[in-house]
Amino acid sequence: MDTMKMELIGTACEELLTYGRWDFRTKIKRFIKKNVLGHQIAANDLIFWPTGLLAAGLWHCRKKMLNSEKEDERMMVDRIEAALSAYFARWEKKKCPVSYLDDLLSGEVFLAILEEYQNDHKANGMIRGKNVFKYKKAVDKLAEYAFSYPTDATGSFPYRASQQNGHVYVDTIGISCPFLYEYGRVYGKDEGMELAVVQIANFLAYGIDTTTELPYHGYEVESGMKYGIIGWGRAVGWLLRGMTKCMTAVYGLDRLQESFCRLIDVVIAWQRKDGYFSWQLQAMEGPADTSATAMICLALQEGIRTRMLQGEAYQIVLDKGLHALRKSVKNGRVYDCLGECEGFAQYPQNYGAYPWALGVMLMLEI
Numbered sequence: 001m002d003t004m005k006m007e008l009i010g011t012a013c014e015e016l017l018t019y020g021r022w023d024f025r026t027k028i029k030r031f032i033k034k035n036v037l038g039h040q041i042a043a044n045d046l047i048f049w050p051t052g053l054l055a056a057g058l059w060h061c062r063k064k065m066l067n068s069e070k071e072d073e074r075m076m077v078d079r080i081e082a083a084l085s086a087y088f089a090r091w092e093k094k095k096c097p098v099s100y101l102d103d104l105l106s107g108e109v110f111l112a113i114l115e116e117y118q119n120d121h122k123a124n125g126m127i128r129g130k131n132v133f134k135y136k137k138a139v140d141k142l143a144e145y146a147f148s149y150p151t152d153a154t155g156s157f158p159y160r161a162s163q164q165n166g167h168v169y170v171d172t173i174g175i176s177c178p179f180l181y182e183y184g185r186v187y188g189k190d191e192g193m194e195l196a197v198v199q200i201a202n203f204l205a206y207g208i209d210t211t212t213e214l215p216y217h218g219y220e221v222e223s224g225m226k227y228g229i230i231g232w233g234r235a236v237g238w239l240l241r242g243m244t245k246c247m248t249a250v251y252g253l254d255r256l257q258e259s260f261c262r263l264i265d266v267v268i269a270w271q272r273k274d275g276y277f278s279w280q281l282q283a284m285e286g287p288a289d290t291s292a293t294a295m296i297c298l299a300l301q302e303g304i305r306t307r308m309l310q311g312e313a314y315q316i317v318l319d320k321g322l323h324a325l326r327k328s329v330k331n332g333r334v335y336d337c338l339g340e341c342e343g344f345a346q347y348p349q350n351y352g353a354y355p356w357a358l359g360v361m362l363m364l365e366i
Helices: 003-018 024-036 049-065 071-093 101-120 132-147 171-187 190-206 233-245 250-268 290-305 312-327 355-363
Strands: 218-220 225-227
Touching: 003 049, 003 071, 003 355, 049 071, 049 101, 049 171, 049 355, 071 101, 071 132, 101 132, 101 171, 132 171, 132 190, 171 190, 171 233, 171 250, 190 233, 190 250, 233 250, 233 290, 250 290, 250 312, 290 312, 290 355
Parallel strands: none
Antiparallel strands: 218 225
16 A cells, blocks of 8 residues: 555544544533533534545545555554544543434444344454444434434435525535435335435435526425535535445436436536546635545545546546546645635635545545
8 A cells, every 4th residue: 555545544534533522621611601601502413424434435546455464554444443443432421412304424334344244144343243333223223213214395405404494405415415315225125215315306406596506505395495606526526425325226216326326427517627626616716725626536446436427528527636636636635625614605714634535635545
């Protein structure tokens, strides 16, 4: 394994257990707000989506190296398994609280770990006979949360149902649909696969700009209003991630392949000369965003691998994107990544090294 990939894995293992951890000052502030001022505050989400992407990236790397005879790769497998085990155990110790739809992204990895154990009938470095029931109970709890989550009139998940505004975010497609689809596939529950595919089909019907054919950040179905900007890079990435993950079986493939290929053709037209994609795809002279670039490249990689995308043009776009991403890697971190979005049309122009670029980078064949 090359040094760059090993350094990325090392950083991801560390950040999986440290990213978002509150420092002492934050804990004091939260205590005062809750117990002195009586304010309602959100609980600490131990498996929120940034670390979920890190977990997904690490799981991908482990699968690639699992049967390697190289000593350094075997050591990396051990390190990844230890990190994923600690990540699950920390959450399970708190009785597996499910705070948001975002938590289904980590559930996707827990489900994959459980499926491997069930298929191989032997310990896999994370599950042993004595703790398999904990993984199954946790995965079922996540599924129950999703199956009972409120939906709008068309069956789509509002991103934050408690806000009662009916806002559907594209983030939800990449965060929750893969878990739902895989849960349905693994346990023979068509309702899981159907719920996932419905989320995607609805977004394609209600959340796409009719002129550019690029997604808005979200929409509200009752008013027909679309929100956020058109072509936010990570919005495109979330949508593509959800689509590729929900075409692993005929159930989703037949219904999504044509739309996936069409969207890819629209998106790659916005690749910059330097190989990156911008934070907003049409902002060709604005900042590049490695999280958007990595997610688009991952969709291209999967489309080429499964032969949904055929022709040299797709490989050229992918190669240019991977070359650009390598330039943004320094000391085990992926820089030039747009910071966290704060809501519709709230995209602070802060660029740095964040888990949502690192996690996806680990899934790429770089």
